[in-house]
Amino acid sequence: MIARDVGRTAAATRRRTGPRLAVALRIGRRVLLPASVLVGCVLLWYLLILALSLPSYILPTPLQVLRALVARRWAYLPDVWTTTREIVAGFALGLAVGLPLAVAISRTRTFRDSLYPLLISTQMVPLFALAAPLTILFSYGQMTQILVAALYAFFPIVVTTADGLSRVDPDLIVPIRAAGASEWRIFRSIRMPAALPALFSGSKLAVTFAVGGAVIGEWIGGQSGLGYWMRFQNDSLDISGMYATVVVLTLLGVTLFGIVSLAEYVLLPWHRRSRADLGNLWRGT
Amino acid sequence: MDQTLLQLVDVTFSYPGRGRMAPVPALDRLTLSVREREIVGLVGPSGCGKSTALKLVASLAEPTGGAIFVPGSKRSRLGAFTFMPQGDSLLPWRSALDNASLLLEVHGAPRATARRQAREALESVGLGEFAAQLPSELSGGMRRRVALVRSFLPELPVLLDEPFGALDAITRLDIQGWLLRLHERLPRAILLVTHDVDEAVYLADRVYVMSPRPGRVIHEVSIDLGRPRSEDVIGSSEFAAARAALLREIRRGMGREAA
Numbered sequence: 077m078i079a080r081d082v083g084r085t086a087a088a089t090r091r092r093t094g095p096r097l098a099v100a101l102r103i104g105r106r107v108l109l110p111a112s113v114l115v116g117c118v119l120l121w122y123l124l125i126l127a128l129s130l131p132s133y134i135l136p137t138p139l140q141v142l143r144a145l146v147a148r149r150w151a152y153l154p155d156v157w158t159t160t161r162e163i164v165a166g167f168a169l170g171l172a173v174g175l176p177l178a179v180a181i182s183r184t185r186t187f188r189d190s191l192y193p194l195l196i197s198t199q200m201v202p203l204f205a206l207a208a209p210l211t212i213l214f215s216y217g218q219m220t221q222i223l224v225a226a227l228y229a230f231f232p233i234v235v236t237t238a239d240g241l242s243r244v245d246p247d248l249i250v251p252i253r254a255a256g257a258s259e260w261r262i263f264r265s266i267r268m269p270a271a272l273p274a275l276f277s278g279s280k281l282a283v284t285f286a287v288g289g290a291v292i293g294e295w296i297g298g299q300s301g302l303g304y305w306m307r308f309q310n311d312s313l314d315i316s317g318m319y320a321t322v323v324v325l326t327l328l329g330v331t332l333f334g335i336v337s338l339a340e341y342v343l344l345p346w347h348r349r350s351r352a353d354l355g356n357l358w359r360g361t
Numbered sequence: 362m363d364q365t366l367l368q369l370v371d372v373t374f375s376y377p378g379r380g381r382m383a384p385v386p387a388l389d390r391l392t393l394s395v396r397e398r399e400i401v402g403l404v405g406p407s408g409c410g411k412s413t414a415l416k417l418v419a420s421l422a423e424p425t426g427g428a429i430f431v432p433g434s435k436r437s438r439l440g441a442f443t444f445m446p447q448g449d450s451l452l453p454w455r456s457a458l459d460n461a462s463l464l465l466e467v468h469g470a471p472r473a474t475a476r477r478q479a480r481e482a483l484e485s486v487g488l489g490e491f492a493a494q495l496p497s498e499l500s501g502g503m504r505r506r507v508a509l510v511r512s513f514l515p516e517l518p519v520l521l522d523e524p525f526g527a528l529d530a531i532t533r534l535d536i537q538g539w540l541l542r543l544h545e546r547l548p549r550a551i552l553l554v555t556h557d558v559d560e561a562v563y564l565a566d567r568v569y570v571m572s573p574r575p576g577r578v579i580h581e582v583s584i585d586l587g588r589p590r591s592e593d594v595i596g597s598s599e600f601a602a603a604r605a606a607l608l609r610e611i612r613r614g615m616g617r618e619a620a
Contacts, residue, residue: 247450254419255467255515256440265463269454346454346495 136316144320152324158301159325162218162290163332166225167283173226174233174278181234182241182267199231203292211297221293221301228289232281240274241267273347276340283336287329302328363397366433366518366550367418367442373426373575374413387413389575390427395518400544400551402561404607405571406615411554412447414576415520418552419444440468444520448527449508451496457507458483458492465514475514482510486543502532506539513543518550525560537563538592545589558611562586562603563595570607572614580610 118138125135132140177195180187203224210220244267252262294303302325309318341348372391375384387410395401403411416422418429420438434441443464451460462479466472483492488506496504505524512519524540525533537560544551555561561568562584570580584603586594594600 247446247448248452250419250421250446251444251450251464251512252467254421254439254442254444254520255464256437257467261467265467266452269452272454344454346497 133313133315136319140316141319141323144314144316145323148317148320152302152305152321155300155302155305156324156328158218159287159290159294159303160328160332162221162293162301163225163283163286163328165218165222166290167229167279167286169222169226170229170231170233170282170286171279174230174282175237175275177230178234178237178241181238188238195231195234198227203227203289204296207293207296210293218298220297221290221303224293225286225289228285229282232285233275233278236274236278236281237271240271243274244270272344273340276336276344279336280333280340283332284329287325287332291325363399364433365394365396366431367395367552368430368432369393369414369418369427370430371427372414372417372424372429374410374417374422374424375575384425386575388417388424389572389577391571391577393569393578393581395550395552397550398548399567400553400565402565402568403552403554403571404556404558404561404568404611405576406573406611407556409571409573410576411556411571412522415444415522415552415554418442419520442518442520443512443515445508445512445522445524447523449496449504451504451508451511453496455496456492457488457494457496457499457503460496460507461511461514464511468515478514479510482514482547483507485546486510486539501528502536505536509540509543513547513549516549518552521551521553523555524553525555525557533560534592540564541588541590558604558607559595562600562607563590568607570610570614579614582606582610 121135121138124130125137136144177191181191182188206227207220207224210223214220214223248270249262249266252265257265290301291303291306294301295307298304302321306318306321306325309315309321370392372388373386374388375386378384391410391414393401393403403414405411413422417424418438419442421444429438431438431441451457452463455463458476458479461483462470462472462475465475465478470478480489480492483489486506488503488510491499491503491507496507499507505528509524512521525536528536541564553561553564565584568582568584569578570582571577572579582603586597586599586603
């Protein structure tokens with residue numbers, strides 16, 4: 077009798093905690109899993125220093141970096157703002173140039189055959205080599221950084237969007253083509269919306285590449301921004317400080333990636349893989 | 362006598378050969394006609410060119426010989442029919458309602474008018490509650506129904522290419538009955554390509570039997586089951602007789618006598 081009561085209570089408890097446990101497990105997967113990987117990496121970093129007895133001017137300890145980060149905290153904000161503006165402007169420019177190119181490439185063979193090799197070769201030019209002449213050309217403004225970021229950003233947008241536009245399921249087009257729709261109508265109603273997921277994939281790559289582009293531009297010819305600051309710290313052998321700036325830059329990059337992912341999630345509800353669940357943000361397309 | 366809306370006379374079609382290979386003949390002097398309000402079945406063994414015939418009618422390809430007449434339409438064939446290819450072709454980013462209104466919009470109806478008409482049509486066939494859903498949220502059978510409503514909304518003859526392939530048997534039967542009721546409400550002429558003899562008998566007024574490739578019409582069967590038709594006809598002796606006759610003709614076309 078007692079045993080049965082206990083059994084019933086246990087079952088009731090299980091019923092009550094069941095869904096909560098599932099939620100906890102899900103949060104665990106989404107938060108604890110990446111967090112523990114991160115902690116593991118930091119530990120590995122520590123062990124590496126201990127094992128190879130690396131001096132702090134080569135690889136500072138995580139704690140030294142954290143201290144440098146805390147010491148400067150709010151002082152990063154103006155540089156974060158500068159770099160963010162350059163990344164966003166570079167990304168926007170990359171989009172403005174990349175989208176029409178993608179459409180042209182997907183629409184005509186001539187464009188594809190003549191432009192694609194050129195586009196690919198732009199990515200082979202080390203942008204370090206370009207940043208210096210650009211700096212001389214534009215002197216010390218933000219134009220160099222924006223252009224370098226755009227040069228990095230447009231490429232993934234062109235490639236993925238052109239791909240997306242030319243891979244539209246022909247069966248989607250057949251009914252409206254048979255209804256006598258114009259090419260423009262087909263493009264507007266079917267090709268472009270169908271290519272949007274590809275465009276977002278490209279944009280996620282582009283915004284990530286633009287971070288690198290802006291920083292290279294700043295490193296070489298900037299007067300402010302995180303890249304400029306990293307170079308300054310590097311030159312003055314403030315290696316802990318430089319790594320701290322890298323951490324800030326990483327956070328910025330991840331945030332921008334998250335914003336593009338969020339835009340995709342909000343704008344393309346039909347493309348969400350599974351249930352409405354913000355955890356999907358980090359799974360990419 | 363109902364007006365003829367579509368007539369194919371000696372339509373021949375060959376797929377161009379690759380490189381130095383000879384062209385591959387797909388259709389050989391295909392002749393058939395479809396009248397107002399009529400459901401016409403086109404059956405035949407796989408690869409006989411049934412789907413190719415629909416594409417030619419829809420002007421997605423041009424015949425290599427013969428002629429296709431569309432007496433009711435002054436325009437070119439493009440835009441004179443609605444065509445539903447295999448699969449439902451619903452746009453994943455449009456709701457059921459906006460998918461249903463798509464062809465009306467292409468035919469020039471203002472968006473608001475098209476949506477209102479589509480909403481009324483969906484409601485009248487019991488799909489009103491699904492209007493706001495995305496195709497990914499609908500079952501296979503529901504998706505077909507929405508696609509059929511889309512095809513029936515413009516007042517044009519409808520070309521259906523294996524519309525119920527890949528559905529399970531019960532869903533298929535339900536949706537066939539549903540198509541008959543949709544046809545009563547929106548009585549379009551229908552040219553229905555199918556490899557399913559039961560489907561052809563259940564739905565059609567007349568059925569053309571095609572030979573294996575290169576396809577041509579080898580037989581024409583009238584299905585006198587009357588209208589409106591319900592699922593009950595499937596058990597009738599008339600149904601069985603029509604079905605047997607069709608199978609016999611298909612087998613004969615393939616050079617095999619019924620076992």
